[in-house]
Amino acid sequence: MIGLPPAAWREIDDALEVALERLRVRSAALGEASAALGDATAASATGGKRLRPALVVAAFEAFGGDAGRSPGLWRVAAAFELLHAAFVVHDDLIDGDVERRGIPNVVGRFRERARVRGGDEDESRLLGSAAAVLAGDLLLFEATRLIATAPVTSPQRAALFVLLDDAVLVSAAGELADVEQSIGADLPPTDTLLRTARDKTAFYSFQAPLAAGALLAGANDDQRAALEAAGSAIGVAFQLADDLIGTFGTRAEAGREPGADLRASKRTPLIAMAAETEAWPQIASALAMAPTGPIAIEHAQRELTASGARERTVEMIAQTLRSARTLAADAALPRDAVVLLAALTAAVEDRIPR
């Protein structure tokens, strides 16, 4: 979703690999079980799109930062990938998922490990959960440690910790809200679900990495505030596009079974907007049937489209991205920062399934 020179990708990958290899080696020194945990933890932070590190680096360059004179840049960028991995591992644990991208995640690996060792179903669940709790802890700590020990100035470190502190707390609030909103009979209103998307995803995935890159490059407070506001809006639009992909996307677009959000009865702003239409009674029936199979999913997709909720979500994405562009234009950002934000808004638009 974001273009960087090959050399920048290599620096990001190197910083990440140094951290993960260190974790593997240190874990292996503590015994065979710990070695397996180190491997599973490192694997969970490997092979992703590295969106968040790329945002750190792109913002840094857009504000005129000179990577040759900021050796801490790559560690800070890598830290955001580890933070993401920590949240993904703990989110998978909470959601009861045993796979990610079609291969066993930490829970799946350690459930299998327990089975191989003669554990029964309960023991297998126990070990899977324990390993996922610990893997997420190791990743969260490592992300924090990378920033605490990065070669940056003291004021930069202090500012990065303010950002990281917010990222951890806001993401936790968003994750908790996401779980709470899945409970009980009442569908929360659209605004509440948008707020959850912002807290759970937009802050740590867009706003904070962009701000981190800008502050390392020496952006002033006004510029950073504008960048953060635009980043937050882009992050929310990104999540709304993700909801459309999870609901209407093809297998190629979604990278998994089509209609996975419908199968999982996920409460998204898209669904909340459908609930505000007169067609809701028949949509609700269709959604209730969706987990039963592909035909029911296609029926629910048609009902949602017919209600106008799909179109309204596309409009909401367009509007959110317009607000991001306006924020960028009004704030006297450097030209390269405006170009970066324009590229990000275009990339989010491109993700919308047609």
Added chain:
Amino acid sequence: MIGLPPAAWREIDDALEVALERLRVRSAALGEASAALGDATAASATGGKRLRPALVVAAFEAFGGDAGRSPGLWRVAAAFELLHAAFVVHDDLIDGDVERRGIPNVVGRFRERARVRGGDEDESRLLGSAAAVLAGDLLLFEATRLIATAPVTSPQRAALFVLLDDAVLVSAAGELADVEQSIGADLPPTDTLLRTARDKTAFYSFQAPLAAGALLAGANDDQRAALEAAGSAIGVAFQLADDLIGTFGTRAEAGREPGADLRASKRTPLIAMAAETEAWPQIASALAMAPTGPIAIEHAQRELTASGARERTVEMIAQTLRSARTLAADAALPRDAVVLLAALTAAVEDRIPR
């Protein structure tokens, strides 16, 4: 278990309360659910014995540190209490415990919260687990942040992060080993279980806090190494005494139902030593019955005592504490450090149920 002047306890409590109040206030700003998470998280780090902060401060003073000239001391001390709270919250989650010290823990609080909101049993478990994952994450991050931003010198911060890095990894290895060793039919050997006690408890509870205090006071590497070795031994002895309390202690000694370790079929070095005796077949039968009630627990207690395993555990504690004293005597530690270690070994001996 450790004596400090009232002013030092107040400084520890103040540093801890500043961190927890900040967490509560910041959480409350993010909505009602987040406020509840902040309150539950802060509560889980409140009201403990503050053993680990006390060890930081006691070691600092034993090595001649001047608290008036080390304003970072109290934050570092408080960080170890938060680290402990993080591990306890995640350990309770892994163990499926819903109470601590007789009151609902984070899991218990949020299970009840889900019920009040009309959640069914599955939803209640889901919310309890989610909140506990997040509360532990917040505490782990806050412990790390306190040290990353404490007013200490750069070399001190770097050394503290080496310690903290080890504490997080070694404790994770110990927690994982503890879970793995509870799985399957085979009882692990005594040495393996002792290693797990060292990794899961002794490192972060004794070795690391003592080392942190000593390094802030300017202890040299040899002194720190000796202190760490002695601290590790004392920590293992502490855990062995804890096993005796959980197996044979009265309600007053244990602060909970007597024989809780037998009720939970916990695999401790004590049990592994019983398995090395000829009486093991009847002990194993008695242990298998122990979860059924008080009479079966008393029977298992008698069998364990008769096998000599209880006495052997007491001897092992004495021997481990002797090694701690020898390490202290051989290392040319300052007199006050020797006195501190002697006080700690005496305190562990006093915990052994008679």
